[in-house]
Amino acid sequence: MTDVIEPTQTGLQVPEVPTGEPHGHAGHEDHGPSGILKWLTSTDHKVIGLSYMITAIAVFYISGIMALVMRLQLASPHSSLLSFSQYNALFTMHGSLMLYLFAGPFAFGGLANYIVPLQIGAPDMAFPRLNALSYWLYLTGSITMMLGFFVAGGAAQFGWVAYAPLSSATSSPGAGPDTWIMALVLTGFSAIFTGVNLCGTIFYLRAPGMTMFRMPIFTWNMLVTGILILIAFPVLTAALVMLFCDRHFDTHIYTAVGCHLVNGLPMRSCGSPLLWQNLFWFFGHPEVYILALPFFGIVTEIFPVFSRKPVFGYKGMVFATMSIAALSTGVWAHHMFTTGAVLLPFFSLLSLLIAVPTGIEFFNWIGTMWHGQLRFTTPMLFSVGFLFAFLMGGVTGIMLASPPIDFATHDTYFVVAHFHQVLIGTAVFAGFAGLYYWYPKMFGRMLHEGLGKWHFWLLFIGFWVTFMPQYVLGLLGMPRRVASYPSNLGWQSYNIVSTVGAFIIGVSFAFLLVNFVVSWRKPIPAGDNPWDGQTLEWFTTSPPPHHNYTHLPPIRSERPTWDYNHPDALNVPHGKAAHTNGKTNGKVRAGV
Amino acid sequence: MKVESLFLLFLGLFFGGICLWYWFWGYEDGGTMMLFGATLLGFLPGSYYFFWHRRFHGHKYFFWGRIKAAGDRPEDRDDAEMADGAGDIDSFPNSSIWPFVMGMGAFSLVLAMVFGVWLAFIGIPLMITALTGVTAESRRGGDI
Numbered sequence: 218m219t220d221v222i223e224p225t226q227t228g229l230q231v232p233e234v235p236t237g238e239p240h241g242h243a244g245h246e247d248h249g250p251s252g253i254l255k256w257l258t259s260t261d262h263k264v265i266g267l268s269y270m271i272t273a274i275a276v277f278y279i280s281g282i283m284a285l286v287m288r289l290q291l292a293s294p295h296s297s298l299l300s301f302s303q304y305n306a307l308f309t310m311h312g313s314l315m316l317y318l319f320a321g322p323f324a325f326g327g328l329a330n331y332i333v334p335l336q337i338g339a340p341d342m343a344f345p346r347l348n349a350l351s352y353w354l355y356l357t358g359s360i361t362m363m364l365g366f367f368v369a370g371g372a373a374q375f376g377w378v379a380y381a382p383l384s385s386a387t388s389s390p391g392a393g394p395d396t397w398i399m400a401l402v403l404t405g406f407s408a409i410f411t412g413v414n415l416c417g418t419i420f421y422l423r424a425p426g427m428t429m430f431r432m433p434i435f436t437w438n439m440l441v442t443g444i445l446i447l448i449a450f451p452v453l454t455a456a457l458v459m460l461f462c463d464r465h466f467d468t469h470i471y472t473a474v475g476c477h478l479v480n481g482l483p484m485r486s487c488g489s490p491l492l493w494q495n496l497f498w499f500f501g502h503p504e505v506y507i508l509a510l511p512f513f514g515i516v517t518e519i520f521p522v523f524s525r526k527p528v529f530g531y532k533g534m535v536f537a538t539m540s541i542a543a544l545s546t547g548v549w550a551h552h553m554f555t556t557g558a559v560l561l562p563f564f565s566l567l568s569l570l571i572a573v574p575t576g577i578e579f580f581n582w583i584g585t586m587w588h589g590q591l592r593f594t595t596p597m598l599f600s601v602g603f604l605f606a607f608l609m610g611g612v613t614g615i616m617l618a619s620p621p622i623d624f625a626t627h628d629t630y631f632v633v634a635h636f637h638q639v640l641i642g643t644a645v646f647a648g649f650a651g652l653y654y655w656y657p658k659m660f661g662r663m664l665h666e667g668l669g670k671w672h673f674w675l676l677f678i679g680f681w682v683t684f685m686p687q688y689v690l691g692l693l694g695m696p697r698r699v700a701s702y703p704s705n706l707g708w709q710s711y712n713i714v715s716t717v718g719a720f721i722i723g724v725s726f727a728f729l730l731v732n733f734v735v736s737w738r739k740p741i742p743a744g745d746n747p748w749d750g751q752t753l754e755w756f757t758t759s760p761p762p763h764h765n766y767t768h769l770p771p772i773r774s775e776r777p778t779w780d781y782n783h784p785d786a787l788n789v790p791h792g793k794a795a796h797t798n799g800k801t802n803g804k805v806r807a808g809v
Numbered sequence: 810m811k812v813e814s815l816f817l818l819f820l821g822l823f824f825g826g827i828c829l830w831y832w833f834w835g836y837e838d839g840g841t842m843m844l845f846g847a848t849l850l851g852f853l854p855g856s857y858y859f860f861w862h863r864r865f866h867g868h869k870y871f872f873w874g875r876i877k878a879a880g881d882r883p884e885d886r887d888d889a890e891m892a893d894g895a896g897d898i899d900s901f902p903n904s905s906i907w908p909f910v911m912g913m914g915a916f917s918l919v920l921a922m923v924f925g926v927w928l929a930f931i932g933i934p935l936m937i938t939a940l941t942g943v944t945a946e947s948r949r950g951g952d953i
Contacts, residue, residue, distance in 0.1 A: 257909050258909065260901070260902045260903070260905055261903075346907065353908055356912070357915065360916075361920065395923040399919040403916070423884035425886070426890070444817075444850075495840060495843075543823045549840070560837070563835060763903075
C-alpha cells in the first residue's frame with residue numbers, strides 16, 4: 218500500500234485521497250526545452266547538480282595536471298622546467314582550483330544538489346532559479362579564475378591564501394590577481410546561495426513523516442555544511458572586496474602604511490596585514506570542514522548499504538557532526554600560531570577538541586561495518602580508503618594543533634602532506650566513492666566494477682607513495698612553495714618517490730575516464746536500486762523523473778526504502794533500542 | 810520546527826559562549842565580532858523557527874497569548890501519512906532563462922572591475938533585464 222503524489226506541469230500536488238497503487242512514471246513527460254537550451258535554462262536540481270559535477274570534475278583534471286607538472290619540477294633540485302614565477306602561479310592556481318572550484322562545488326553544488334531533495338522526498342530545491350543562478354556564478358567564477366593565465370603578467374602567484382601584503386598591488390601587480398579576487402567573489406555568492414537553498418530545502422520540503430531525526434546522515438551533513446557556508450563565505454567575500462579596494466582605491470585596510478605610534482603602540486584605527494589572516498582563516502577553517510562534512514556524509518551512506526546494516530549510532534553521528542561544525546568556527550587562528558599575535562591556548566584547545574567528535578564518527582563507521590555482511594564494491598573500497606587516508610591526515614592535524622610542533626613544522630612539507638591527506642581523503646576518496654555509488658541513480662547505468670577497482674587501488678597506492686615522503690621532507694626542513702632546493706640536503710630521493718606517486722595517482726584517474734567512456738558506449742543497466750540501498754533516493758527510478766517521485770513509501774525510519782523492500786525486517790528495532798543493544802542487535806540485524 | 814529551532818538556538822548559544830570566552834581571554838576585536846555575527850546567525854533564524862513551533866502548539870507568541878493549536882507539520886510528525894501533506898507544496902518552475910542571463914550579467918560586471926568599465930555597459934543591461942524578467946515570471950506564477 219503506497220500513497221501517491223502526482224506531479225503537475227508547474228508544481229506538485231498531493232491528492233486529498235491517496236490511491237492504493239503507484240502510478241506509472243508520468244514524470245518522464247517532456248518538461249521544458251531540450252538539447253543545449255535545456256542545460257542553459259533548466260531549474261531542475263538534477264540537471265544543475267550534474268552541471269556542477271561535470272564542471273567540478275573538469276576543474277579537478279586541469280588542476281591535477283598542474284600538480285603533475287609541479288611534481289616534475291621538484292623531482293630534481295635545480296629543475297629548469299618551470300620558472301619561479303610559473304611555479305608560483307601553478308601552485309596558486311592548483312590550490313585555488315582544487316579548494317574553491319572542485320572540492321566544495323562538487324560536494325555541495327553537485328552531489329548535494331542532486332541527492333538531498335531525493336533523500337527527503339522533495340520535488341526540487343526550495344529556490345530552483347536561485348539554484349540555477351548559483352551554478353552560473355560558479356561556472357563564470359571558474360572561467361574568471363582561469364582567465365588569469367591569459368592576461369599580462371600571468372595568473373596570481375600569492376598562494377590560495379593570498380596573504381597581505383603579498384597580495385597588495387605593489388607586491389602582486391597586474392590583472393591576474395584581480396581575476397583571482399573577482400572569481401572568488403562570484404563563487405562566494407554562488408556558495409552562499411547554495412547554502413541558503415540547502416537550509417531552505419531541508420527545513421521546508423521534507424516529505425510527511427521525514428522528521429529531522431529520520432533524515433539520512435548525508436542530508437544532515439549537508440544541512441550543517443549549509444550553515445557553515447553561511448557563517449564562512451560572507452566573511453571571505455567581504456574580505457575580498459576590501460582586498461580589491463586596497464589594491465585599487467588605496468584604502469590601506471590590510472597595509473600598515475600611515476600608521477602612527479601612540480604611546481609606543483600603533484593606532485587602533487590603522488590597517489593591519491594580520492586582519493587579512495584573521496578574516497581569511499575565519500572563512501578558511503570552517504571551509505576545511507565545508508570540504509569534509511559532505512564527504513563524511515557520503516561514506517555514512519555507503520557503509521550501511523554495503524554492510525547490510527543500519528548506520529551505527531545515528532544520533533551520535535548527528536551530534537558529532539554538529540559539534541565538529543561548531544568547534545570549527547572557533548579554531549581559525551591555529552593557522553596563525555607563528556604570527557605571535559594569537560591566543561595560543563584558546564585555539565590549541567579548541568582545535569584538539571575537534572578530535573573527539575571526529576573520533577566518534579570513526580568509531581561509528583567501524584561500528585556500522587562490525588559484524589556486517591560486507592561487500593567490497595568500488596564505492597565501499599573508496600570509503601574504506603577514505604578511513605585510512607583521513608585518519609592519517611587527522612592524526613597529523615592533531616599534532617599541528619599543538620603550538621610547539623606547529624612552530625617546528627610551519628610552512629614545511631609536513632603541512633603540505635597533512636593538508637593533502639585530509640583533503641584527498643575526503644574530497645577524492647569519499648567524493649569519488651559518492652560518484653561510483655550514485656552514478657547508477659543519475660544515469661540508470663553502472664560504472665564498470667573492474668575499472669573502478671583499478672582506479673581505487675592505483676589511487677590508494679599512489680596516495681601513500683606521494684605523501685608519506687613529504688612528511689619526512691617536512692621534518693627534514695624542506696619549505697613549501699619553493700620551485701628549487703639545494704642538492705646537498707638529501708631531499709631529492711624523497712622528492713623523486715613523491716613524484717612517482719603523483720604519476721600513479723594520475724594514471725588511476727585515467728581509469729575513471731575510461732570507465733565513463735565504457736559506461737557510455739556499453740551501458741550496463743542499473744535498475745532502480747542496484748545496491749539494495751536503504752534511503753529514499755533508491756525508491757525512485759534511475760534516473761529519477763521530473764519532480765523526482767510519482768509515489769512515495771511510508772516513512773517510518775531513517776531507511777524507508779529498505780523498510781519497503783524488506784517488510785519481513787520491519788520487526789527489527791530501529792533507532793534508540795537498536796543502537797543501545799550493541800553486539801546482539803548487530804548480529805541479528807546484519808543481513809536482514 | 811522544534812528540532813530545527815533547537816539546532817539553530819544551540820549553535821547561537823555555543824557561539825555566544827565562545828564569543829564571550831574569547832573576548833575576556835583574548836581581548837581581540839576582529840575575532841570577537843565575527844563570533845558575534847555567528848551567534849546572531851544561530852539566534853535569529855532559531856528564534857523565528859521557535860516562534861512558529863510555539864505557535865503551532867497554540868502559543869500566540871513565544872510563551873504567552875493563546876490561539877488555536879494547528880499541531881506539528883506532517884514532516885515533523887513520526888506517524889504522518891503521505892495524505893497528511895495533501896495540497897500544493899509549492900510552484901516549481903520547469904525552466905527559466907533568467908538565471909543564465911543574470912549570471913552572464915554578473916560575469917560581465919566583475920570583468921568590468923578588472924578589464925575596464927566598458928564591460929559594465931554589457932553587464933548592467935543584462936542584470937536589469939534578468940531582474941525584470943525573473944520578477945515578471947514570479948508574478949505570473951503558474952507555468953513559468
